[in-house]
Amino acid sequence: MKMPRHRRHSNTIRDVAALAGVSISTVSKALSGGGRMRPETRDKVREAANTLGFRPNSLAQSLHQNRSRTIGILSTDRFGRFSFPIVEAMEEVLANEGIGIFMCNATDDPEREKQHISQLLAKRVDGIVVTARRADRRPGIELIGRDIPVIYVFSQSENNNALSLLPDDEGGAVLATEHLLSLGRRRIAHITGPEGFEAVRLRHRGYVRALQQARMPQPPELYLSGAWSETWGREAAQKLLDLAEPPDAIFCGNDQIARGAIDCMREAGVSVPHDIAVVGYDNWEVMAEACRPRLTSIDMNLMELGREAGRALLQLMSGGKLSGVRRLPCSLVIRHSSGPVKH
């Protein structure tokens, strides 16, 4: 069964039927996997379809089943550093189920967000995933009378009936602080970002909790909140070095702050990790690896968050019920900026 390939037009189900010598409805059943027929017939049809480069029109199939086998992702992160690993991992889970992803980028513009949702609904997506630049609460999206699953990832709906998947910020901070305690550190500072971020408040809470459990002091001068930048990291580290009694460890709210702090200490002749150990947050590879010494950091496991989101969406799409806020564990990635105290 050999034929010249047709390159200039799409072959139709009719062409496949003709080539395989069966009826159109047999082709349809053979390719959808449904219906009863002899295995040889099914093979013959598949071979004909391959020869002609024919694949069943999934638009037509979707319409028939009233399922599009596509979902929409609405991002307000301009698909930045945090969204990408999430989207990538989710894409992998869903692609394995033959589900395609429409991506829309709303960059914090509510009007544009409405338009995007409207377009996604017109495309009859089977679900929507909302992801953002920060994990803070946001209003739920308006589905205008439709009823499809919506989940929030690295983003949190004000509507508690929705499922929100987030990294466990408090738990991550506990991990970082306990790691420093386990190294024998006793005066642990925390330099972090703006308190307007829920992540800043939760990480601070985790830091305080770990210190309390270890019955360690928490002098207020060791807590410094500022910007998410290297400049702030350098500035804050200098303040700590100027204290009558400087800290012996610093837990930083992100890797940029940690890098700034480490640069400041190196230039002041303070040894990291011997004099002061440092732990960052985000495990942003390019930043952590460029630190001197290389930076120990907390990883939010964003790929796992994305895979979990994909699995949750599949569950919801097949009629399961999931709601509320779920926080996934972070992990500690140990490099050279944290080590035991110098003897």
Place this chain on the structure above:
Amino acid sequence: MKMPRHRRHSNTIRDVAALAGVSISTVSKALSGGGRMRPETRDKVREAANTLGFRPNSLAQSLHQNRSRTIGILSTDRFGRFSFPIVEAMEEVLANEGIGIFMCNATDDPEREKQHISQLLAKRVDGIVVTARRADRRPGIELIGRDIPVIYVFSQSENNNALSLLPDDEGGAVLATEHLLSLGRRRIAHITGPEGFEAVRLRHRGYVRALQQARMPQPPELYLSGAWSETWGREAAQKLLDLAEPPDAIFCGNDQIARGAIDCMREAGVSVPHDIAVVGYDNWEVMAEACRPRLTSIDMNLMELGREAGRALLQLMSGGKLSGVRRLPCSLVIRHSSGPVKH
């Protein structure tokens, strides 16, 4: 015309017709913008559709027109730093035309790439955009008998009939080198990445061309090729400082190399830009702003590349012909690491 909203099921065209008091075919014509009717009738139908939260099923429309008004993006960059701005800008251009984007991530796995293409074709996408981690040549994708537009962005097809859109690497390097020459610099070094990258070879060519045009010497010891990292930047800068006659400027192949070079010089007590001016490449905001001093860099205008890709795809989708390699201009972003020679 007021009605309770139906929240639990999708309203149908039949509901809209009943509410507006017209026939189903009138609703269809009114909402598609086609057909003749009095403006009042069209308004009445639209109002009814709004009240019921009804929007025409674009799956059904697509099937009818044999157009899905969607395109696929196939990335091998894991949607990383170079892909995001391109995809974001393209998405904006296409969303304005009501065209949705399917994203697929093939991460350099040819089998997975084939699967993705097959799925995109099954979804009857109207076009495919291929984007990558680096702008090097790659085999064209196989459409298995279909004939839809394919373009390569930040990626180059070995097939010259395809359209490839790339940043003008040679031109960017000329910009950087001429900027340093215009500041009175006379011994300009070039530290760059691995020569396996086409971008490395083209940027080197631009650097050489600008020096030749200015009749400047090009001592071979001023050209250093290594890795795309800060570590290599520091190492290479140290080699340059150790020369009998060090350079008075360095053009770096990316911003990470530039940052490493600047750190090395600061720690060696060499003033940037007074003793040695530095220009980077990529204009990676977070890196350029964190440099001390802030880094002058070449911007590849990836957003513009994305917009151009969106426009080119629209042209191809409406029957236009475009092919070959097009290189878009880069621009120079001046910050504090480049300035006139010290007097």
